[in-house]
Each structure stands twice: as C-alpha cells, then as structure tokens.
Amino acid sequence: MSDKHTITVTVNGHVYTDDCEARMTLADFLRRQCGLTGTHLGCEHGVCGACTVFLDDVAVRSCLTFAVQADGARISTVEGLAEGDELNTLQKSFQEHHGLQCGFCTPGMLICATELLRDNPNPTETEVREGISGVLCRCTGYDGIVKSVMAAADSQRDGVSESGSIS
C-alpha cells in the first residue's frame, strides 16, 4: 500500500482530520472517512455529475478531485444545504415540483443549481438548462428539475419561505 497523507478538511462546518492514500478521491474520502454518503458516485469518470460538491465555493466533481488536493479546504455537500432542520428553498422546490424520481442525481443537481442561483439569481430557463447541463438525470427528462430551479429562483426573489421542516 502507498504512503498515507494526513489531511484536514472542513465539511459542512465540521472539521475532519484523517489519513488517506494519495490516490483516494475526495468522493471516497467524503463517503468513507466522513460517512457522508449523500455525495453519489454514478460514473467515477467525471461525466454524470452526481458527485458534485463545493470546494471553497466552487462546484467540482469530487470523483475527479483527490482528497489530498482538498487539504485545508472548505467543502459543502448536499448534507450541508438545509438550514438547520429546515429545508432550503431549492430543496423544498425539488420536493414541490417533482425535481427527482430515483434521486441519485439530486445531490449534484442541487449543488450545481445552488451555484447557478448564487451567481445568477434571475436566470432565464435557457440559463438554468445551461447551468445544470453538467449533471445527468436518467429518470425525469429534466422537466421537473427545470421547474424546480425556476421556482426556487422565484421564491428567493420574492423572499417567500414556505414551511418545510425535516421530519
């Protein structure tokens, strides 16, 4: 076995320090070492986008990022999106507008849509489609996902906050 490296990352506000091999991907580190299995591995070669996470506020494929590259970084995953016990606007919107079926792509969709709405709070439908075009969904035909992101943008603009506590 190869030499181990000790890395420290802050994931969803929690500090994790652990050993890993140089070849370990960030995705595997999150899933195995941190126990955060919400980050999904659909292809492990950077196409499907299900494993997308924030690395210092930039959405990246965690299957194409080595864990050692993330040493010292701030990472957010799907588990960190909710505001306490309250789903955030995007999460509520995906529920409300049927933005998921099997849900395997959902973490990647949510992270990419979060980045999109952060950078462009008033996207057109075309911009939404481009913004999440790096994530594959096999179930929905994408219609519910577009509706979900558009509706979330509307809600954020209107400052509307529906109840959606986690139960």
Place this chain on the structure above:
Amino acid sequence: MTVGTPDNLASSTRGGVGQSPRRPDGTRKVTGQFAYSSDLWHDDMLWGVTLRSPHPHARIRSIDIGAALATSGVYAVLTHEDVPGIKYYGLEENDQPVLAVDTVRYQGEAVALVAADHPETARRAMHEIVVNYEVLDPLTDPVRAALDPEAPALHEHGNVVRHQPVRVGDVPSARSRADVVVTGEYEIGMQDQAFLGPESGLAVPGEDGGVDLYVATQWMHTDLREIAPCLGLPEEKVRMTLSGVGGAFGAREDLSMQVHAAMLAMHTGRPIKIVYNREESFYGHVHRHPAKMRYEHGATADGRIVYATARIVLDGGAYASSTTNVVGNAASLGVGPYIVPNVEIDAYGVYTNNPPCGAMRGFGAVQACYAYESQMDKLARELELHPLDVRRINAIHQGAAIATGQVVDTPAPMREMIDRLRDAPLPEAVDSGDVRNLPGGVSNTTHGEGVRRGIGYGVGLKNICFSEGFDDYSTARVRLEVVGGEPAVLVHTAAAEVGQGLVTLQGQIARTELGVERVSIAPADTQVGDAGSSSASRQSYMTGGAVKRACEAVRDRLFQLAAERFDVPADQLSLSGGKLVSEHSGVLVALADLLGDEAIEETREFHHRPTTGMDPVTGQGDTHTQLALCIHRAVVDVDVELGLLKVVDLTAVQDVGTVLNRVSLEGQIHGGTAQGLGLAVMEEIQLADGKLANPSFTDYLIPTILDMPPMRLDILERADPNAPYGLRGAGEPSTLSSTPAIAAAIRDATGLQIDRVPVRPHDIVHPVTG
C-alpha cells in the same frame, strides 16, 4: 359519500388519489440521507469483486486461484466449484451460470469472485487469478443464429430461444388487392438502461446459516426464487430487503451481484459489500435487444392497410433472460395499433455471443414500433397522404382487434389523440444567430446554412402488466391503528420503489380508501407476499390494486365493528377525515375512539384478469391485460452538412385512463420520452466481434438537459373499467413513440431513409443508399 370511486377522487382526503402529494422519500433524497444500495456499510464488512471474461466466446481450460488467495488481505477466492447449490439461474430459463463453468459466452461473463478487506486489495488479487482460455469464434450475427442451421449451437437446445409466428387471413391474396406496397429493413442498436446508481448491495451472513441481502432490485421475490437454489438454501433462509434504488428501467430484473455477495458472505462468515463501477455496470446487466426487422405493408389507394408481413430478429445475446417475453411482445404488437386484416409475423429471439439482453422499458414493443411507424411514413408518402391521416384511417379503436385477434375491449381513443396532436401548436423558428440554438450547439462550426427542419410522428401500443397467461399478482398488508391519539395506517408490500413514485401512490390510495391522512410505507422486503416486478408499467395497477383491496378489507372490518357498536347497517357507513360517518346520523365516532387499542390488519392479493397464451402456430389469443397508447410529434433541426441534429420540440398525447398523481405521471412521460430520444439519436452500445467498444458515460451518451427540449403533454383520461380507479399503466408508452417520431422528423428534414437508430452523424452525411 362513497370512497375511492373515480367520480370523487379529487374531493377525497388530502393527499389522496388524484392529488400530487410530496414524495415520502423526498426529504431524505434532497438532504442526502436516503441510503442507496451503494451507501450501505457494515463495520466488519469485506469487499467483493468479480473477475470477468475478456473473451466473448471461449472454453475455460483451467483456473488458478493460488496467487490470488495468497494475497495479503484476501479472505476468499471462489469459482463455480464453490457454488453451494444449483450452478445456473435465469428469469425464464435456468441457463446462466452463477460463475462460468467450462465455457464463457459473452465478454464480461463472471468467472471468479474475490473478497478482501479493501476494495483495491480485492481488485489486485483478482488480477492474480490465472484463467487459461481456449478462445473460440464468437457467433455475433443474430440473423445467422436464427436462420442458419449450420451456425454453431451456443446452448444445448440450439440458438433460437423463441420463434413466435402470427398468422391472420391470407396474405398472398391480399397482396394482389394492394394498390401500393412498401417494404423496409430496419435496424435498432443495443440500448443500455444506464440507471445512475450502479449495481451494489450488502450480504450479511445469518446465525442460522442463511443470509440477509440488502440490494437494489425490481422484483425481490423472483430474485429469491433464483438466489436460494444457487445457495442451496430454502427460500426462508434468504431474507431480502430493498435498499435505495438509483433507477432501474428493466436492468435490475435480472440478478447481478446478489448470489455472488451471498456466496462470499456464507464462505467468509463476514458481511460482503459489492459495488460495480460504471464500466462494470455495462458488463454486469442485460441491455435492450438490438433488432433487425424486415417489413412489408400493402394498402389500397384510399389508404387502408390490407396486409402486413414482418420478420423480427431480436438478439438475446448469451443467455435467455427475458427474451421469451420480449419475443411475445414484438410478435403480438408487431403491426402496432392498426387494423390489419391479413398478417404474417415471424418474431425470433436468439442466442449469440453478444452481451445478454433482457428487460428495458417497453421491451419488444419498442423495437417493433420503430419499424411499423417507419412503414406508416412510407405508406403515407406512396399514397400522398399526411402521415397522421394514414395512421388515422387504420387506427384501432374500442371493439377492433389487434394482430393476435384480441379485441380491444376498453377505450382506445387513437383517432381523438391524432386529432389533438394535429392541432397542437408548432414551435417558432429559432434565432440561428445564437450558435447555441444550432444542432451541436457551440460545437457547430457553421452559421447554420445547412440546417433543415423536419416534423415527424410516432404512435406506440404497449401491453400493460404481464401477458400470455402469467398469473400476475401483487400482495399488500395494511394495518390501521391509533398512534399518539391519531389513526395511522402502515402499508407493507414487497414492491420496489425504483424512482417511479410507487411509495407516494401507495400512501394516496390508503388515504383515499381509509380517510386517514397519516400513512407510512414500511420498507419493502420479503416478509410480505410477492408484489411482482416494477416493470411492464404494472405497479400502479397491481400493487395499487393490492393496497386498495387490503384497505377495503380493513374498512369492512371497521364498518362491522361500528355497525355492532352503534347498531347501524354497515352498508350505510363511510370514512372521512379520520371519522366514521353514517348516511343517516352523520358523524358516529372518531376512528381513534372506535379503535382504541385495537389494530386492524389485513393482507390481500390482487390478480388482474386472466390472459391466454399465444397460439404457437397462429399467435392468436387474448394475451394482454391492458393496452396503452401514446403518440408523439417531434420537430428536429438537422445540419445536413455536419450530420448534427437538435430535437427542438416534442409533444405527446397519452391516454392514462385516470390520473392518480399528475406530477408523478408527467415525470414518467417526460422520462420515457427522453429515453426514446436517446435511442433515436445517440444511445448505442457499440460492439465489435462481441466486444463492447464504449462501456463508459464518456462514450455511451445519454441525453443531457441540453439534448432534451421542453415538452408539451396532452393527457387524456378514458377510464378502463377493469383497472383500479380506471387507471392505465403509463411508464412505458412514451418510450415507444418518441423514437419513431424523431426518426421521422429527421427523414422529413433530410429526405433520407433513416432505417437505423440511433441516427449517427455519418448516417446523415454519408448515407448508405440502395
């Protein structure tokens, strides 16, 4: 008030049938808490990996596991000699070895297993296994497998898994009455289900010598019937629980890692986790049967079809899987939703050394639909009719018969659907100044000079539920009790939620039938009776029917209880808002008060009406429970210089009987359409001499959001009186009709034959003529 009849669906309990309540698994899916089979973990677990054959066809001379077994960290290396029970399994025929015995029949066939304390150790050890192969010529041409008696036999009983003829009337004499005749040879490539969550699961050895399996599958009870004999265990010692399923689309109807993980667990006494990566997933499950189809249609000058002939050859690959039923569908639905008085169909499903093919959304019907719809367009051109008119003239309707002689005895509003589609608005021309609007998007290197727009149509007919005499049923257990002072319902089935929203619907049905808002769905496992498969668009019908029936039984017992206690006739009682209501006296009692500490639990099976087999010579029979129609119009921009294309608009009209959950239903139609789009323009497992050339998402393309246009849906509700709530299964029909509609639009734009899907750039730029 009567409960749960189609008339009052919308007015029943909040979150009931006809409404679109949120998914009960939605919160966990948007927070990352939902556990997919690949997320399972046990602190003591080992990792299992599978050695697969690099050859499509070879004899195994020897397997040397010595070096692998000696690798530090390795706990087991197993071959076919270690299979504890029967060495073969299969959905319809026991022809597939758990691990190759003396022959491998496809590239990727499982040969040996390794369990180790680290996945990389397991993989490294796997490469230390030495298999001595005698490489044989692969048989890869399905037509040769079907028709050439000289072709080498890949299995004892030959290469034809099933040949199903359909014979109606007198084709030779009908041919003499035809004013126009059109023929075509059509080919469909091998499509992959490409669900996003790869095959995976956890096997935990039990203290009783049995095993607990946590896997993502479509039909636990049929898994169980296949797994237990291979493990040499009685079925009760194999306990299955459904873990989170990341999509299925047919690919999880066959076993993948189930027996392998269980074998390793039983051998090592340790929990075993197996997770395929994407490449292995392409080798690890069955695909959609590729097909070669030869069709001939004759019609009179006024557009009436007088006969049709078809030879459909479906490549089943190395093992039978569900080929038998795929052939049945292709044969019985071979001329589609048209009245054809004289028919000769020969449908074959064959063994080759290509990857095994089995279930994928719309199986058998998808392949035939592309061919007969291409024929409809040829007929329309010959007859100088609008493509919709030739379809309308020959359309089936209630009271008409399909090719098997089965009379369509429930609504089949095909003419109305055609008329509605005809009236649907067309999209506006795109601004070709914005390169993103061009076919190929930003990779288009022109200014769009070569872009032509085409419009095409497709109609598909799909059987719903299992056909051909299969005793198809589902089982549901429903428990009503007071929890925390409120009535609460628990629904327990073995039905697989694969993403389609069955868990939502089960709750809706319980709310409607019992007037109780609080409903939980128990985890699906084999501690309750068989639910059948999440396939054939059947779960709303079958498990929906079983939940409804179990709820009705619970309700009957409640009414009896109340009738005795309040001395009122049971048939005058109803349930609403958690209260029992009498027709004459109004609210009698709150359910919570009536029940007290008592729980009412009932288990019921639901069987659909019986079907018959197909006559082996004529193919005649009432083989289908229910038939469903979908029709698509596609608008496609084709860059005829670059061979690039863009599907600009898709409009669908589908009859669903009754809408039980609109957002869920629309998701099925959208998703099914997208998979049909993929088959039309990009999705194909490319094979060279039986070897996969593109087992990755880099090279096997599935539609991204930029490939999928916004859709318009027009949903009809013409209730089927035989089905629960009048519903019509809705998961598959859109997958049939979107492919031929898109192919037709490309034809319309280019004037090319387009007799093969998926359509590739070189098919447009360098078409094969002749």
